[in-house]
Amino acid sequence: MKEVEINLGSRAYKIIIGGGELERAGGQVAGLFGGSKALLVTNPIVGALFAERVTASLKQAGIEAVVAEIPDGEEYKTLQSAEMLYDRAFSAGLDRHCPVLALGGGVVGDLAGFVAATYMRGVPFVQLPTTLLAQVDSSVGGKVAVNHPRGKNIIGAFYQPALVLTDPVTLHTLDNGEILSGLAEVIKYGIISDSAFFDWLEANIERVLALESDAIIHVIERSCLNKARVVEDDETEQGNRAILNLGHTVGHAIEAIAGYGRYRHGEAVSIGTAVAARLAVELGVLQASEEIRIKNLLLRTGLPVDVPKDLATVDMVRSMYGDKKNFGGQINYVLPTGIGKAVVYKNMPEERIKLALDSLRL
Ligand SMILES: NC(=O)c1ccc[n+]([C@@H]2O[C@H](COP(=O)([O-])OP(=O)(O)OC[C@H]3O[C@@H](n4cnc5c(N)ncnc54)[C@H](O)[C@@H]3O)[C@@H](O)[C@H]2O)c1
Numbered sequence: 001m002k003e004v005e006i007n008l009g010s011r012a013y014k015i016i017i018g019g020g021e022l023e024r025a026g027g028q029v030a031g032l033f034g035g036s037k038a039l040l041v042t043n044p045i046v047g048a049l050f051a052e053r054v055t056a057s058l059k060q061a062g063i064e065a066v067v068a069e070i071p072d073g074e075e076y077k078t079l080q081s082a083e084m085l086y087d088r089a090f091s092a093g094l095d096r097h098c099p100v101l102a103l104g105g106g107v108v109g110d111l112a113g114f115v116a117a118t119y120m121r122g123v124p125f126v127q128l129p130t131t132l133l134a135q136v137d138s139s140v141g142g143k144v145a146v147n148h149p150r151g152k153n154i155i156g157a158f159y160q161p162a163l164v165l166t167d168p169v170t171l172h173t174l175d176n177g178e179i180l181s182g183l184a185e186v187i188k189y190g191i192i193s194d195s196a197f198f199d200w201l202e203a204n205i206e207r208v209l210a211l212e213s214d215a216i217i218h219v220i221e222r223s224c225l226n227k228a229r230v231v232e233d234d235e236t237e238q239g240n241r242a243i244l245n246l247g248h249t250v251g252h253a254i255e256a257i258a259g260y261g262r263y264r265h266g267e268a269v270s271i272g273t274a275v276a277a278r279l280a281v282e283l284g285v286l287q288a289s290e291e292i293r294i295k296n297l298l299l300r301t302g303l304p305v306d307v308p309k310d311l312a313t314v315d316m317v318r319s320m321y322g323d324k325k326n327f328g329g330q331i332n333y334v335l336p337t338g339i340g341k342a343v344v345y346k347n348m349p350e351e352r353i354k355l356a357l358d359s360l361r362l
């Protein structure tokens with residue numbers, strides 16, 4: 001079992017990583033909050049696989065689980081789904097001491113976290129992430145949100161969980177495409193802040209893809225440590241936290257204009273990372289050899305690096321103007337400046353983005 005601490009003063013919490021954590025959820029939750037009821041948010045796929053072991057553990061600890069399933073898919077990370085969850089919580093008589101538990105991937109985690117942040121002005125929140133992406137990224141750091149048709153995560157909050165229980169055993173039922181999607185965020189940490197981890201990924205990516213237990217646990221722990229250090233310094237993204245957004249300016253534009261659910265989040269981020277590396281070389285802040293290393297690792301992992309032909313450059317750039325990193329109508333852009341280093345480049349000229357997008361068309 002591994003533990004990563006997120007040091008955020010009164011909002012500090014632990015990420016506990018180990019086989020069997022779902023079965024131990026009841027004891028952990030009871031120890032933190034007391035209370036007799038909890039809202040367990042999941043979806044039909046994850047619920048069928050894992051809800052029973054969580055509800056049984058809660059029951060043993062004297063907590064009744066009120067299970068609420070939202071339909072599966074990014075297209076359900078909406079205010080309408082949140083409203084359904086508020087209804088369920090209210091009808092079940094949940095008060096502001098009853099925790100919300102998110103059992104699933106990033107969609108369930110972001111949505112359940114948004115509900116936890118807003119139901120009765122905030123109730124305790126616990127993440128039980130079951131995808132690689134959620135275990136290495138979305139369950140950590142407190143960004144919770146729902147999508148708007150015109151932009152990803154446009155309606156949201158910063159709301160930290162009180163605990164993250166990560167069971168890597170859950171990854172064995174996950175589709176391979178979802179593993180790759182999570183690896184896009186993993187590679188991101190190597191690029192933005194951890195060159196030794198990037199080197200390790202280059203040497204061990206086959207072991208990771210084969211889900212070798214020690215390699216996967218290393219990936220989860222090292223990713224969480226990297227994210228924790230960035231979030232501790234800048235919890236609400238006033239500055240450097242934005243480096244966690246490498247690849248997301250283009251990634252979010254792809255997700256929004258293709259229609260939520262057509263591209264997995266990590267696939268879109270991978271394409272966005274390739275575009276960011278291209279732009280960085282064009283601007284002279286990244287060496288061409290480093291761009292090649294970044295692209296090669298993404299390709300060896302099995303991730304896409306080409307901009308889809310059917311998504312028009314003009315539509316993508318229009319969507320980027322709605323990005324949350326922007327200021328005063330100007331596009332701020334995360335660029336890698338080496339392996340293990342990144343900056344937020346202010347006021348990126350639109351023409352440069354268009355050229356980079358067009359040079360990476362399929
Ligand atoms: N809050 C953050 O900091 C943050 C960070 C990164 C991504 N995100 C968000 O996370 C979302 C993407 O999350 P995701 O990649 O986990 O996608 P997801 O939640 O849609 O899960 C992917 C698929 O895997 C299924 N699934 C989940 N666990 C499973 C398991 N153990 N076995 C079998 N199937 C399982 C789900 O039902 C779904 O079909 C996006 O909305 C993205 O914006 C948020």
Ligand SMILES: O=C(O)C(=O)C[C@@H](O)[C@H](O)[C@H](O)COP(=O)(O)O
Pocket residue numbers: 137141143152153185237241242244245248324
């Ligand atoms: O935690 C962060 O900060 C991130 O940027 C992590 C991203 O991987 C994640 O996709 C996040 O939800 C994007 O945030 P947004 O502010 O661009 O919506």
Ligand SMILES: [Zn+2]
Pocket residue numbers: 137185248265269
């Ligand atoms: Zn992301």
